Amino acid sequence: MAAVVVTPEDQRAVRSGSLDASDTSAVLGARGGFGRRAGLRVLAVALLLGVWWVISAWGEPDEVIRPSPGLVWDTFVQLNTVHDGVRGYNDMFLWEHLAISLRRILLGSVIGVVGGLVLGVVLGTVTPIRIMLEPLVTFVRALPPLAYFSLFVIWFGIDESPKIWLLAVAALPPVAVATAAAVVAAPVGLVESARALGARRIDVVRDAVIMSALPEIVTGIRIAVGIAYSSVVAAETINGLPGIGGMVRDAQRYNNTAVVLVGIIAIGISGLVIDGLLSAAGRRVAPWRGRV
Numbered sequence: 001m002a003a004v005v006v007t008p009e010d011q012r013a014v015r016s017g018s019l020d021a022s023d024t025s026a027v028l029g030a031r032g033g034f035g036r037r038a039g040l041r042v043l044a045v046a047l048l049l050g051v052w053w054v055i056s057a058w059g060e061p062d063e064v065i066r067p068s069p070g071l072v073w074d075t076f077v078q079l080n081t082v083h084d085g086v087r088g089y090n091d092m093f094l095w096e097h098l099a100i101s102l103r104r105i106l107l108g109s110v111i112g113v114v115g116g117l118v119l120g121v122v123l124g125t126v127t128p129i130r131i132m133l134e135p136l137v138t139f140v141r142a143l144p145p146l147a148y149f150s151l152f153v154i155w156f157g158i159d160e161s162p163k164i165w166l167l168a169v170a171a172l173p174p175v176a177v178a179t180a181a182a183v184v185a186a187p188v189g190l191v192e193s194a195r196a197l198g199a200r201r202i203d204v205v206r207d208a209v210i211m212s213a214l215p216e217i218v219t220g221i222r223i224a225v226g227i228a229y230s231s232v233v234a235a236e237t238i239n240g241l242p243g244i245g246g247m248v249r250d251a252q253r254y255n256n257t258a259v260v261l262v263g264i265i266a267i268g269i270s271g272l273v274i275d276g277l278l279s280a281a282g283r284r285v286a287p288w289r290g291r292v
Contacts, residue, residue: 067258072265075258089259090250092242098266101232101244104160108167108235109228113221116172120179120217125205130180141173145231153238163235170231171224178220182213218282222275229271 049069056068063071078086079094088094119137123130145166152162186209194208210217236245244263251259 064255064257067261072258072261076262079259079262089247090241094244094247094262094266097242097244097247097263098270100242101236101246101267102270104163104235104243105167105225105228105232108164109171109225111164111168112171112228113175113224115168116175116220116224117179117217119172120176120220121183121205121210123176123180124183124213125209134180137173137176140169141177145170145234146237149234149237158238162238166235167228167231171228174224174227175217175220178223179213179217182216182220183209185216186212215282215286218278218286222278222282225274225278226271229267229274232267 052069056066056071058066061068067075076094077083079088081088081093089097119133123133123137148169149162149166152165156162156165183205190208190212191204194204199207232243233245233248236243237249241247241250244267248260248263248267251257251263
């Protein structure tokens, strides 16, 4: 059983009466739960590394098909240092490739999220427009990114523009669909109450409908950013270097599996961090979620 640590602040709060028995139990339960979750996640990573090591050590060594955890770690170190006169990968360190991809994801996601929010509110509040545009939004959402990336290359060339637009188009439909669905499902009583108090239509949409839909909108944004991040390799297929997706794609051409795995792990970990930040932001802007 995980040990629970009670801080002096908690003890003072209990003595002062600001925390009652139920609050104290909640504090202790939350901390105990966090310790158990952290322990289980560390155990899962350890088991994964153990299985990986066993598979890589089985039979004849094969750095292409079954690179070992040690080889991947050495590759990670090489990608972040100057090794034998070579600076990282393609004369850039791993974190520099990752930073360039994150910049592309940020720009594309911002464009897609803002466009999705505006479109979703319009779809949710104007029925004729929803009837006309909802099939188109669903059509675009069902397309894999590579299906329309070639068009963007034709229209915008092979520089940054097609990559940004690909990520933006990938991020827009999830936000639009989530926002429209949440706006349509806004409680009728809440809307009628706002109207009865003399609120204008724009005030009803802003203060009642959108605030009610905010938790679902945040979920849509998280999904959209995740889709944009998963599309970064496709976005960097053409002229992708520098960039983490371009690095993975380039290493695949030379069967450099260790570099591919380092890139995949870097994408996954940074994606977890970004999703965690978005989740924390969602709890901040919509703290009432799950409580009403």
